[in-house]
Amino acid sequence: MSLQIKPILVALRRHKAGTVLIALQIALTLAIVCNALFIIHQRLSNLSQASGVDEANVFVIRNQWAVDKTTPQVDAQVKADLLALRQLPSVRDAAPASGYPLQGGGWDNYVTMTPDQAEPTTDAAVYTGDEHLLDTLGSRLVAGRNFRADEVVPQGAQETIIPPVVIVSKALADRLFPDGSALGKSFYAMGATPSTIIGIVDVLHRQGTDQGSNIYAGQVLIWPLRAADARGLFYIVRAKPGQLAAAMREAPKALYAQNRKRIIAPRDGIQDYAQVRHSAFDSDRGMAILMGVICVVLLAITAAGIVGLTSFWVGQRRKQIGVRRALGATRGDILSYFLTENLLIGVGGVAVGSLLALSINLWMVSEFAMARISMLYVATGVIVLLLLGQGAVLAPAMRAARVSPVEATRSV
Amino acid sequence: MFSYYLQLGWRSLRHNPLLTALMVMAIAFGVAASMITYSVFRAVSGNPIPDKSTVLFTPQIDSWGPQQNLQGEPPEALNYVDAMALMQAHAAKRQTMLYQVQMSVMPGGERDLPLAANGYAIGSDFFPMFEVPFEYGSGWSGQDDDARAGVVVISATLNQKLFGGADSVGRTVSLNGNDYRVVGVTGHWNPKPRFFDLFSTQGFEDASDFYMPFTRALDLKMRTGGRNSCRGKLAFTTWESYLQSNCVWITPWVELDSAADVARYRRFLQNYAADQQHAGRFAWASNVRLRDVMQWLDYEHVVPAESRISLMVALGFFVICLVNTIGLLLAKFLRRAGEISVRRALGATRREIYTQYLIEAGTVGLAGGVLGLVFTALGVSGVGVLFPPQIAKLAQLDVSLVGLTLLVAILATVLAAFYPAWRAAHVQPAWQLKSN
Numbered sequence: 020m021s022l023q024i025k026p027i028l029v030a031l032r033r034h035k036a037g038t039v040l041i042a043l044q045i046a047l048t049l050a051i052v053c054n055a056l057f058i059i060h061q062r063l064s065n066l067s068q069a070s071g072v073d074e075a076n077v078f079v080i081r082n083q084w085a086v087d088k089t090t091p092q093v094d095a096q097v098k099a100d101l102l103a104l105r106q107l108p109s110v111r112d113a114a115p116a117s118g119y120p121l122q123g124g125g126w127d128n129y130v131t132m133t134p135d136q137a138e139p140t141t142d143a144a145v146y147t148g149d150e151h152l153l154d155t156l157g158s159r160l161v162a163g164r165n166f167r168a169d170e171v172v173p174q175g176a177q178e179t180i181i182p183p184v185v186i187v188s189k190a191l192a193d194r195l196f197p198d199g200s201a202l203g204k205s206f207y208a209m210g211a212t213p214s215t216i217i218g219i220v221d222v223l224h225r226q227g228t229d230q231g232s233n234i235y236a237g238q239v240l241i242w243p244l245r246a247a248d249a250r251g252l253f254y255i256v257r258a259k260p261g262q263l264a265a266a267m268r269e270a271p272k273a274l275y276a277q278n279r280k281r282i283i284a285p286r287d288g289i290q291d292y293a294q295v296r297h298s299a300f301d302s303d304r305g306m307a308i309l310m311g312v313i314c315v316v317l318l319a320i321t322a323a324g325i326v327g328l329t330s331f332w333v334g335q336r337r338k339q340i341g342v343r344r345a346l347g348a349t350r351g352d353i354l355s356y357f358l359t360e361n362l363l364i365g366v367g368g369v370a371v372g373s374l375l376a377l378s379i380n381l382w383m384v385s386e387f388a389m390a391r392i393s394m395l396y397v398a399t400g401v402i403v404l405l406l407l408g409q410g411a412v413l414a415p416a417m418r419a420a421r422v423s424p425v426e427a428t429r430s431v
Numbered sequence: 432m433f434s435y436y437l438q439l440g441w442r443s444l445r446h447n448p449l450l451t452a453l454m455v456m457a458i459a460f461g462v463a464a465s466m467i468t469y470s471v472f473r474a475v476s477g478n479p480i481p482d483k484s485t486v487l488f489t490p491q492i493d494s495w496g497p498q499q500n501l502q503g504e505p506p507e508a509l510n511y512v513d514a515m516a517l518m519q520a521h522a523a524k525r526q527t528m529l530y531q532v533q534m535s536v537m538p539g540g541e542r543d544l545p546l547a548a549n550g551y552a553i554g555s556d557f558f559p560m561f562e563v564p565f566e567y568g569s570g571w572s573g574q575d576d577d578a579r580a581g582v583v584v585i586s587a588t589l590n591q592k593l594f595g596g597a598d599s600v601g602r603t604v605s606l607n608g609n610d611y612r613v614v615g616v617t618g619h620w621n622p623k624p625r626f627f628d629l630f631s632t633q634g635f636e637d638a639s640d641f642y643m644p645f646t647r648a649l650d651l652k653m654r655t656g657g658r659n660s661c662r663g664k665l666a667f668t669t670w671e672s673y674l675q676s677n678c679v680w681i682t683p684w685v686e687l688d689s690a691a692d693v694a695r696y697r698r699f700l701q702n703y704a705a706d707q708q709h710a711g712r713f714a715w716a717s718n719v720r721l722r723d724v725m726q727w728l729d730y731e732h733v734v735p736a737e738s739r740i741s742l743m744v745a746l747g748f749f750v751i752c753l754v755n756t757i758g759l760l761l762a763k764f765l766r767r768a769g770e771i772s773v774r775r776a777l778g779a780t781r782r783e784i785y786t787q788y789l790i791e792a793g794t795v796g797l798a799g800g801v802l803g804l805v806f807t808a809l810g811v812s813g814v815g816v817l818f819p820p821q822i823a824k825l826a827q828l829d830v831s832l833v834g835l836t837l838l839v840a841i842l843a844t845v846l847a848a849f850y851p852a853w854r855a856a857h858v859q860p861a862w863q864l865k866s867n
Contacts, residue, residue, distance in 0.1 A: 036850065040758040047751045051744060058740070085535035085545035086608040087651075134664070137498050176654045177673050179665040209665050230736075250533060250654060275544070282535055282547045298819075302737050305817030309741055313748055316460055323453050324755040331762030387736045 023352075027360045037328050038364055045368025045404055048321045050375035053400040054383070055310040057392045062303040062310075070120040071188075071223035073157025074292035076111070076258045078267050079119050081289075082274065083251035083282040090175030094247035096278060097173075101151075103273045104254060109262035110270070114152040116253045117145075117174075117246045118226045121292075121299040125226035127235060128208040130195065136207075142235035143191050143208065144225035147174065147244035148255075153186070153220065155257045161189060163202050163218035166243040173247035181210030182242045186218040190237035208240060228299045230388055251282075263291060318407060325411035329357065333419040340419055341426030350420040357416035358409060365408040369401045376400065433790065440791035444798075447763065451795065454759050458799025461752030462840045463806030464745040470811055470832055471818060472742045474825035475635070476734045479622035480561065484724035487560065487626075488685050488693070490517065490700050493718035494677055499662040505718055506660065507731070508630040511674040513703075514681040518554075522699045523685035524692070527554035528645050530681050531631050531657030534606040536640075538592055548589065548606065549656065550641035551628070552648030558584070558615075560686050561627060566590070568600035568615035571644060575614075579646040583611035589640045590616045604641075609651070611643065623825060626724050629731040630682050631657025635821040655680045697721050737817060753847045756795075760851040764788055765858075772860035781856040788852035789845055796844025800837040807836055 031038045082100075084093065097115050104113035118126055129139035146152070149171040153160065166184065174180050185208075192201035205213035223239045225232055246252035254274075258266035271283050283289065290298075333340075340353055380392040444451040478484050492513050493505035500506065509517070514528050532552050535545040557563070558570035567590075571582045583604055590599055599613045624634030652670045661678040687693045697719070704717035722730060764771075771784055808828050815823040 044754045051747045178668050211664050282545050309817050320457050324758050327759045
């Protein structure tokens, strides 16, 4: 093999254009495929983010009030609604909420350790609910206790209430108190008074799924507040196992039986978690599919291009091949000649392509706040493209190997 | 001559179907991927109000200070106190404050279930400033603003639901149980992106159902149905204390016709912020912005990252397809070196060879374009996979996109053929003829 490299290089110099074109195509393909694979991986890992919710059984009702009411009036209605929902035979539990995991958008408060701290320690998604919220979500307490009914107070529209107690996610507890001593400690979340941590839950996703709110991913606080907003609220409902469909049918009927002056949008007023998850990660899934399709088509086109150009070279050099065969070269020699030639071009291509891949990634890091690409992707891309090149060149190379020595004597 | 070359081109393409198919497919895939992603990009990055985008401005005032603002940038909306100050100063020819409100309407009186209606609380200048088309009636007057009148402008869609599409000017609509007099019905109007409310929306929401006076909404203590963003310690418990808080929720817009007006308004904003500092309300130097429509769209990153990334990737894909085409055309043309030599020996000039092969490439491009059009049509109907429905439906295969697809395919292929055709034209006839 090694003895052939020099004559190959000499031959390639006579086919500069074709060589450069194949190398360029390999380089560009590598650059795009690496970054596409990286995007696919990132997006797919978004798709598998845990919500912390018992997704198989939980659904959400967006309830809007149709007439203006005072906070006490709204609160009385919310309490009656919840009682009605919890009494449904198919329902395990229900809770009032101002938002829910994977909802999109969000409510977050800055968190500080002292009331006068200028620079916030961190940021946290804020959920509100009553003593039924954890059971309704299917959220697991890893330490401490749930809210007691007497700790829950109603919260009107844009009314600031900083409750004295709070339940936090493990991620927030660890962020604020890395030594694991969070239970019983307190912090400030944009209020003049502190909230003391009485419970820690396992995992709970924030409302949003966007890049911007990723900085406080997993950091969640829950306050014992019953939403009594004159505009509306969410009812989170957990059905008994296997009775989701029945519960989703019965729940709005039960609410309208309570009071008809409300709006539950027919189109998207009630969503189970499959729908919530679907719309939250729509664009991630779409991006992964698009990048996947582009990768496959790109590799196919590059392979086809290599087959096309190599076939042309083989056709052009039939006479030379014949001469070499006549002078004693074996079929294996001819085959390895073309394979080595392709490998040389491929190595040149992937060298340029790797640099290109890294610079595209750097550009995307600065433009779209994307993560740095791992060298593993570049290495994978390099191997895939070199193998692809060898595979593509195999058929024309075998045709070349079959050229008979007689060709050397023809038409000269 | 052109048609003869075209004929030759066709014959040559048919002569080598596999290579031709390969080139056509590559061009088709490349151009389709680019056009599909471009159709979305075009829709989301367009100018929503082309004839006025340079005279409409949204003022921003830093009411949060350097420690709490958005990394040096003022908040994206105004708090109540600053909004009122700008409104009363009336330093622009036209101006409006606005915020989202959510209400309910009863389409069939008490019998039916209520419907949700989403709208805006706005000033009367909103309609002429943003060129809102009217089906019936018009907007309300400045006097109505001052009188906090119970008037409303409804959308054509809501008018259809409530009044069957009839002229409803002068009729009464009940929103959240309060009566409003209809003064106008808008035509179908939903600028995309919704430049005037990027604080509360992503820019591509469904059309609004109604517009009501800002002053009236405040009288009724109507909470914003959109976003609300606050800093520091929150202590408000009543509507009045909420209004005095640092929470921002009101979007201001002004219309300024000349560069002098813009400069004057900018000065006014700076002076206002400086006055607040002197009065002790702000503990920091004046920090204001005055962005026009396109600057505002850019600052708010209206174009989704998905759209830009997919367009970039698709263009890269197209470039690779073209490189591929250059290689294949080179192989195809040079394989016919003998034929070229005969033609040259018989007196064809290099220029003629050149033209012939460029035209041949053009036919490849045309075929690729037509196939690409099919792929584009399929892809445009399938962009819902990648984008949320409100953005996906913006992508449409219209006449301009069809034309662009064909044009790009042909131009790109001819461009790709320059080098291979040049090589073909420089084939040495003597060399070729000798060895045969």
